[in-house]
Amino acid sequence: xxxxxxxxxxxxxxxxxxxxxxxxxxxxxxxxxxxxxxxxxxxxxxxxxxxxxxxxxxxxxxxxxxxxxxxxxxxxxxxxxxxxxxxxxxxxxxxxxxxxxxxxxxxxxxxxxxxxxxxxxxxxxxxxxxxxxxxxxxxxxxxxxxxxxxxxxxxxxxxxxxxxxxxxxxxxxxxxxxxxxxxxxxxxxxxxxxxxxxxxxxxxxxxxxxxxxxxxxxxxxxxxxxxxxxxxxxxxxxxxxxxxxxxxxxxxxxxxxxxxxxxxxxxxxxxxxxxxxxxxxxxxxxxxxxxxxxxxxxxxxxxxxxxxxxxxxxxxxxxxxxxxxxxxxxxxxxxxxxxxxxxxxxxxxxxxxxxxxxxxxxxxxxxxxxxxxxxxxxxxxxxxxxxxxxxxxxxxxxxxxxxxxxxxxxxx
Amino acid sequence: xxxxxxxxxxxxxxxxxxxxxxxxxxxxxxxxxxxxxxxxxxxxxxxxxxxxxxxxxxxxxxxxxxxxxxxxxxxxxxxxxxxxxxxxxxxxxxxxxxxxxxxxxxxxxxxxxxxxxxxxxxxxxxxxxxxxxxxxxxxxxxxxxxxxxxxxxxxxxxxxxxxxxxxxxxxxxxxxxxxxxxxxxxxxxxxxxxxxxxxxxxxxxxxxxxxxxxxxxxxxxxxxxxxxxxxxxxxxxxxxxxxxxxxxxxxxxxxxxxxxxxxxxxxxxxxxxxxxxxxxxxxxxxxxxxxxxxxxxx
Numbered sequence: 001x002x003x004x005x006x007x008x009x010x011x012x013x014x015x016x017x018x019x020x021x022x023x024x025x026x027x028x029x030x031x032x033x034x035x036x037x038x039x040x041x042x043x044x045x046x047x048x049x050x051x052x053x054x055x056x057x058x059x060x061x062x063x064x065x066x067x068x069x070x071x072x073x074x075x076x077x078x079x080x081x082x083x084x085x086x087x088x089x090x091x092x093x094x095x096x097x098x099x100x101x102x103x104x105x106x107x108x109x110x111x112x113x114x115x116x117x118x119x120x121x122x123x124x125x126x127x128x129x130x131x132x133x134x135x136x137x138x139x140x141x142x143x144x145x146x147x148x149x150x151x152x153x154x155x156x157x158x159x160x161x162x163x164x165x166x167x168x169x170x171x172x173x174x175x176x177x178x179x180x181x182x183x184x185x186x187x188x189x190x191x192x193x194x195x196x197x198x199x200x201x202x203x204x205x206x207x208x209x210x211x212x213x214x215x216x217x218x219x220x221x222x223x224x225x226x227x228x229x230x231x232x233x234x235x236x237x238x239x240x241x242x243x244x245x246x247x248x249x250x251x252x253x254x255x256x257x258x259x260x261x262x263x264x265x266x267x268x269x270x271x272x273x274x275x276x277x278x279x280x281x282x283x284x285x286x287x288x289x290x291x292x293x294x295x296x297x298x299x300x301x302x303x304x305x306x307x308x309x310x311x312x313x314x315x316x317x318x319x320x321x322x323x324x325x326x327x328x329x330x331x332x333x334x335x336x337x338x339x340x341x342x343x344x345x346x347x348x349x350x351x352x353x354x355x356x357x358x359x360x361x362x363x364x365x366x367x368x369x370x371x372x373x374x375x376x377x378x379x380x381x382x383x384x385x386x387x388x389x390x391x392x393x394x395x396x397x398x399x400x401x402x403x404x405x406x407x408x409x410x411x412x
Numbered sequence: 413x414x415x416x417x418x419x420x421x422x423x424x425x426x427x428x429x430x431x432x433x434x435x436x437x438x439x440x441x442x443x444x445x446x447x448x449x450x451x452x453x454x455x456x457x458x459x460x461x462x463x464x465x466x467x468x469x470x471x472x473x474x475x476x477x478x479x480x481x482x483x484x485x486x487x488x489x490x491x492x493x494x495x496x497x498x499x500x501x502x503x504x505x506x507x508x509x510x511x512x513x514x515x516x517x518x519x520x521x522x523x524x525x526x527x528x529x530x531x532x533x534x535x536x537x538x539x540x541x542x543x544x545x546x547x548x549x550x551x552x553x554x555x556x557x558x559x560x561x562x563x564x565x566x567x568x569x570x571x572x573x574x575x576x577x578x579x580x581x582x583x584x585x586x587x588x589x590x591x592x593x594x595x596x597x598x599x600x601x602x603x604x605x606x607x608x609x610x611x612x613x614x615x616x617x618x619x620x621x622x623x624x625x626x627x628x629x630x631x632x633x634x635x636x637x638x639x640x641x642x643x644x645x646x647x648x649x650x651x652x653x654x655x656x657x658x659x660x661x662x663x664x665x666x667x668x669x670x671x672x673x674x675x676x677x678x679x680x681x682x683x684x685x686x687x688x689x690x691x692x693x694x695x696x697x698x699x700x701x702x703x704x705x706x707x708x709x710x
Contacts, residue, residue, distance in 0.1 A: 027588075035590045095596070098554070099563040138586045142566045142607075145510065145554035154511055154664025157549040167668075173660040191673060192548075200668040211656045215664035224589035254563055254600040262585060262593035272704055299704055310610075311427040311545055312451065327610055337589070342703050352673050359679060363703055365696065367687070377678040381696060385687015393690055397697035401707055 018127035019216040028067040036135040038229035045081035068094040078238030102146040132219035155219035156201035160226035161189035176208040186218040195351020271302040274340040278306035280347015291391040304331040332357035350375030417469040420540040423484035424450035449487035452541025457491035462614035474498040486639040493632035502647040512662035514555035519651040557605030567609040
């Protein structure tokens, strides 16, 4: 942060008049606005309210929606925080096909007619949006990458914290080693794969005269569940703008032939107990997995894993790998959010992205050797010890309780 | 009908136990960690191999990285029996973000068209993995596709070609928060860029395809023993790249800072139990069974 400087002294970038507004790309699937979109709008609203106050400005949160028969959804997006909704309603946009969606979104982002309707003052200099949000899911991750390739700028993926600040940057390439001011910078925080580190990504114009180049919009994809949506306000007023898309003939040869629900998805929701394991299985992975399997059979539990395990970090029998070490079992922001009655975390230290996936569980038991592991703040019972020691005893005690019950049941 | 396939791969830290090294704070120790062909890259190679067995594809594998990335190319060749290996290596490529990496890969793939495939349409399908295990952005594939003008399809779990009409039919797994997973079946004219879902597995159902697969696997072994004879190196000059457009100069984004994620606020107050205390474990066993409705009051 730069202190004691007048903000008006700060340069946004190379062409500070050319970039305006925050675009939020909305995903509509089968007529439904996905929850992450409301979360993105909430965060966009928070940031732009700050922005407009801080810079005495009037830049908008613009929701962009593509689809078929979507006009009715637009008011809802205003209620959730958008100032403007730009929508393209066309049978060719019924499904979000990357190729066509990328072109339509990029056209909207560059369209001066739209800007003249939203903020006529900006229209003469307008080039591109200032900021752009996408969802970090199977649609938005790819779309964010292709749209930003088209707009020739940069993005951070899988972000879970955002700030707008004025920064002094000294960078070998960006500023040729000089300390230069950058205003209105979107600081994009993304957790790394370990879940313990935050990397802050910035998308900055090259101010170095030798490689001078503009990089706007500053864009990111946002992890579902990372931000809270606003309470919808039916009295909020906003502007609806229709955009009529044009299509390339060859793009329309890409056809969605069929869509079906994937039945292989692990159905965590119908299990009262979920037992997950993490890197802590490392000393005797196969034996420990057997113990976990036994515990899950006795209690009728489904089995989850922490993210690092889906990278197949242990040399294991291929059958075990393909059964357990798969993305479909990951609990956390990179996997599933679950709400079982009982969650048992075995050898899981509790990286923030894992916590996000299990914190709504009713009762949480952790088995871990390390009392300093963050999971201790997220569980009701913390069993300090090695799983190799704890699990056999726990299994034995459970069997001791259950087997007489089973005998009783049989006698009846 | 010929088919030309390119595979984009990456040398990545080996996350398997014994090869990976963590710092005391739980982060990756890059200096101590070994490298190998990324797991997702291997999946892309399997998809290319499927094209070789079933459609007689000519396969080129490409990577951008330091000279040691040739290991990744040879590993890739052993999986897909690649016909040529392309290494884009230049000091000025280093530390590129996804857009600057995509710029290099675009030029590289355009070169493949010029150099190797005089008599045909160029590269018909580009395969890549889902995302790199270290960077984890998953952006390089789609951005390369976009720069080349190839339609991009991600999370692909299956594909088939109709070579006569030059059309691909593919299935992709769409995972969306708050919804059931969707399997989407798409048809597209070639050329296309396909990023494979980690769950992709080729299946060789017919006897003849299994026989062919075995032959190609043996061929691959022979080729890999002498993989350098298949290897071509390119720098920014031979790729005719403007140094301004690559590496750090061509990267819109920078890493501004790296910090530990602060511990979240304490959401629950844990009762701490000694794992050696059998009585306590017995109480927990009861607690689990009660909550689960297997014992006593539910």
